[in-house]
Amino acid sequence: MRSETEIPFEDNPFSIPVAERVKRLPPYLFGKINKLKYQKRVAGIDVIDLGMGNPTDAPDPLISEKLAEALADSRNHRYSVSNGIENLRKEVTKRYWKKYGVRLDPDSEVIACIGSKEGFSHMCLALMGPGDTAVVPSPSFPIHVYGVVLAAGNVIAIDCRDPEKFLQNLAYTCEHLYPRPKVVIVNYPHNPSTTVVEQEFYVELVKLAKKYSFLVISDFAYADICFDGYQAPSFLSAPGALDVGVEFTTMSKGYSMAGWRIGFCVGNEEMVRALGTIKGYYDYGIFQPVQIAAIVAMRHCEAAVDSVAAEYRSRRDVLCDGLRRLGWEVESPKATMFVWAKIPELWAEMGSIDFAMKLLDEGGVAVSPGRGFGEEGEGYLRLSIVENSHRLRQAVRQIGRCTKIKPATTE
Ligand SMILES: Cc1ncc(COP(=O)(O)O)c(C=O)c1O
CATH class of the missing domain: 3.40.640.10 (Type I PLP-dependent aspartate aminotransferase-like (Major domain))
Structure with missing residues (x-):
């Protein structure tokens, strides 16, 4: 686990004598997923990114106007x-x-x-x-x-x-x-x-x-x-x-x-x-x-904060309803900008990292594997509702398409 926002693709060991505290930071579990996301984007493939909790909407224009005004003052x-x-x-x-x-x-x-x-x-x-x-x-x-x-x-x-x-x-x-x-x-x-x-x-x-x-x-x-x-x-x-x-x-x-x-x-x-x-x-x-x-x-x-929350609520409904229609067990959250979804039974054995890789590779949808949040997150995915409702509907369709086929049994 490491910051969601600092995303080196690989965990190359250092050849310089870095401090012990740097060595205490474990390998980056989102690394594989971020690398594939990057490769897809470079190849011009659209990825619906529900990975990070990074808001994509702009703040109220009044805030940016005040920033510009304050910038002009030396x-x-x-x-x-x-x-x-x-x-x-x-x-x-x-x-x-x-x-x-x-x-x-x-x-x-x-x-x-x-x-x-x-x-x-x-x-x-x-x-x-x-x-x-x-x-x-x-x-x-x-x-x-x-x-x-x-x-x-x-x-x-x-x-x-x-x-x-x-x-x-x-x-x-x-x-x-x-x-x-x-x-x-x-x-x-x-x-x-x-x-x-x-x-x-x-x-x-x-x-x-x-x-x-x-x-x-x-x-x-x-x-x-x-x-x-x-x-x-x-x-x-x-x-x-x-x-x-x-x-x-x-x-x-x-x-x-x-x-x-x-x-x-x-x-x-x-x-x-x-x-x-x-x-x-x-x-x-x-x-x-x-x-x-x-x-x-x-x-x-303050009104803008209320409408931001209302927007996340309607996206939550789109995503949760869509996933439920696919047969996923999801609870509608009462807060946050995430849906914490249990991996469907059919795919549970795969583990959250490989299942997230599959959704990205075959479905073009990036999500965060629960394992990235520690052992107790295994068995779950975290989907950020940072894309608009139209994109979320598309994400559900793409997830549905790539999880339709029953996985091969391991025996
Ligand atoms: C639980 C939690 N705390 C803190 C932060 C970071 O907030 P800030 O942008 O203020 O550093 C996040 C961002 O994703 C978060 O999920």
Whole structure:
């Protein structure tokens, strides 16, 4: 597993003496698929790409207009402040208050990040070192595991697809493991499994955090992409959450600003300060025009976030209905921009990597094999609903065509 976005095709060993931490990163499981995708594209073959969770739609024009205006001002081209400009941090606190009823201090409890992934990785570095252990959700969005690994921490993966069981297993782990986990990472709505929770989950999590003295990092990347009246709760809305943890949000998904690289870490003052200390050494903040445009986005483009979510919902329906018509067992997710689909019985034996290769090679549809998210993802595929409904219907037809023929038995 590795970042979904950094995609070397091959894992050539280094001939220079790289650091141990680089060697600790395992071979890239999406490599084979990305290579084939690339070869097809070079050969002029159309690929319907449901592989990465990379939004293809443009942000609200107002946001881009503000960016252009801010670009024209020469004062905005200098290094910015590492923590994020004041008005941006204030806007984040207003949004948290309005959406989740959580009061935050913009000076001490909010920090802007160069995308939430950057912030998350550096938070791991700020909190962990050799001998420290983190509980991570499994199956895993790769950086949840490798942020810890790069910080030289140990990983305990707990299946997060049944939130109640996750809490039970977490309590058991804290009771029996010595030293106890120092950090617990949660990510609901969850990438890749799309599992969601209600606020009660966080109430219990905070109680456990206080009982067993661990810190919580909540990755809330899909906060804005919820469907059918479901509203994902913020970890910080649980009583006492500010005492034990932080939450990461992003403008990549709801505002379709993935390439702009802007996200936030909010919550526990000392954790935010620790992250700020690391970032103060590593970076000079986000390009200021991006920060200014982000303020406008949060102030004036909430309707655009709603219509982005509505668009993903209608794509979800197209894809889930289509796959069900092919006989696949799929649950319609309540949030995220993914469908987490069980590989049909007929093809299950093949394994998720080979089955994903087949869909790409014979069907022209790229998907992510569940195995790419760790062992617990085996048996599943993750399909991103980043292509439009017309392309998704076409994807279903192509998947149907290439999976019609019964696979040859292995005996
Ligand atoms: C769970 C999760 N967290 C974080 C991110 C990265 O967000 P950002 O673009 O803010 O770095 C993603 C993106 O795919 C994600 O799925």
